[in-house]
Amino acid sequence: MRQQDAIIIFGTAAVVVAAALAHVLWPSLMMHNRPSRQWRPSTPLELKGRKLYMANGCVYCHSQYIRPQDWGIGAERIAKQGDYYRQVPQLLGTERTGPDLSQEGGEHTNDWHLAHFIDPRFTRPRSLMPRFAYEGNANVRALIYYVQGLGEKNADVRVAVQNRFRREAIAAFRKGPDANINWLHSRVPPVWRAMPTQSAVTNASVKRGEKVYQDYCIGCHGPVGDGNGPAAKYLIPRPVNFTILKRHLIDRKYIGGILYYQIMNGVTGSSMPYHKKDLESAKIWDVGNFIEYSFINHTDDKYISVGMPASFEGKYAWPVTRRPVPVRNQGPPVSSR
Ligand code: HEC
Ligand code: HEC
Structure with a gap:
């Protein structure tokens, strides 16, 4: 064996071992089997909804994890390992055709979700999410409870806030x-x-x-x-x-x-x-x-408050009620007070 061959063989081996340590050993040492502070056990209805989530391929369009580099999408909380405690399989998802759902619970009320699952165009006219009305009432209900539980204990807090105002809103509506x-x-x-x-x-x-x-x-x-x-x-x-x-x-x-x-x-x-x-x-x-x-x-x-040129058209440039007039005076400049 020439010296050159030995360098190639040992060099390659060193790279493979280093890669294995970094990608297999190190992550496996970081793994633990403890729930996060957010975690709580799922209810039977949520588990039913979870099965429907898998069966309907929701995971192909929705992720359930937030990484630090995802703050830009308006994320609530960085996902933790323990959030996925006892979840088999984990429904992380890889595509974000739709929004991340890891903290979906309490974002909307149940009636919003009902209309949205019946036909997403009802609540979001430009949505490309498929309709799920064919699942029938009982299954749509399970899906609603599943998404309202995403975020677990954090979701429960948000859902409780929604419900508190919901009672007031319905009472006012009935009047x-x-x-x-x-x-x-x-x-x-x-x-x-x-x-x-x-x-x-x-x-x-x-x-x-x-x-x-x-x-x-x-x-x-x-x-x-x-x-x-x-x-x-x-x-x-x-x-x-x-x-x-x-x-x-x-x-x-x-x-x-x-x-x-x-x-x-x-x-x-x-x-x-x-x-x-x-x-x-x-x-x-x-x-x-x-x-x-x-x-x-x-x-x-x-x-419109004087001195606030709030629109790029100018305050009275093209009022709908009058004929278009050219802008001459935008009003006094805003003072620096
Ligand atoms: C083809 C891709 C696609 C599939 C499949 C899909 N969705 Fe969506 N979903 C979207 C898109 C896009 C939006 C954003 C527009 C909207 O609200 O409809 C969305 C929005 C949502 C929202 C509202 C999020 C928010 O707060 O604004 C929920 C909840 C949701 N999807 C749940 C589901 C569930 C549950 C399933 C499976 C039963 C599913 N989606 C399947 C694409 C998809
Ligand atoms: C999913 C259904 C839904 C969508 C989408 C929606 N709204 Fe509403 N909106 C409601 C409901 C329901 C109420 C009344 C809540 C109540 O009575 O407690 C309301 C109330 C309002 C109010 C309060 C009126 C007041 O006098 O206080 C305004 C303003 C309003 N909506 C504007 C809009 C605009 C603008 C959009 C689109 C950018 C929009 N809404 C989208 C359902 C919706």
């Missing part, structure tokens, strides 16, 4: 549409209630808002804003009928701040989702402007 709106508005902080829209009600803004409405809201609030979208019959409380909001204008003037706050945060305890992770600020103002202009038949435009 009739106007009493319900009063209750909804009482939950909005005063500073938002007293705020008109901060983005000019222009043709462009209303058009952009219409697109947002079609992509996110139409399945629940309906094409004419009366709360009768195809999801509505699965939901309690039912989606708000925007046309009656005219009776609830603050001081008979404006409502933009209320719309913004509700769209941003959703209504905990009801199926109304929060949109702060999906829609940037400009789109929330736009969809609010669209709702006001098209369904409430009103505009806050006159009350």
